Amino acid sequence: QTVVVPILAMNRAKWIWGEDAAEFRPERWASVPEAAMAIPGIWGNMLSFLGGPRACIGYKFSLVETKALLFTLIRSFEFELAVPVEDLTKRSTIVQRPVLKSDPEGHSQLPLLIKPVSQSWM
Numbered sequence: 001q002t003v004v005v006p007i008l009a010m011n012r013a014k015w016i017w018g019e020d021a022a023e024f025r026p027e028r029w030a031s032v033p034e035a036a037m038a039i040p041g042i043w044g045n046m047l048s049f050l051g052g053p054r055a056c057i058g059y060k061f062s063l064v065e066t067k068a069l070l071f072t073l074i075r076s077f078e079f080e081l082a083v084p085v086e087d088l089t090k091r092s093t094i095v096q097r098p099v100l101k102s103d104p105e106g107h108s109q110l111p112l113l114i115k116p117v118s119q120s121w122m
Contacts, residue, residue, distance in 0.1 A: 082111035
C-alpha cells in the first residue's frame, strides 16, 4: 500500500499556521500554534525532514551546513533577482526547484545578480 505524505501542504496549511502560512516569518516559531504540535516532524514542527522511524538521519548536518552557508553568503554578497518575479515558478520532483516560466523545458534555474557587499568597517 502506498501512503503519500503531503509535506508541502502540511508545512503551508492555513488551518495550522494561519492565513499567512505561505509567507516566510521566522517569528512564527516564537510561539508555535497549538495545531502544529500534532505534526510528527523532527524539527520545528515541520515535515521537511519527515519524522518517526523514517526521519532523515542527516537532518542536523543539513541544518548546520545550511546555516554556515547562509551566514557566509549573506555577509559577503547582495542578491537581486535577474528576472521579474512573475517569470518564476517551481517544479516538484523529490525536492522543489525554481524554473522560469519563459523556459519551462529548461533545467532548474534562478537567475540572480550578485554583488559583493561594500564593507567599509573591514
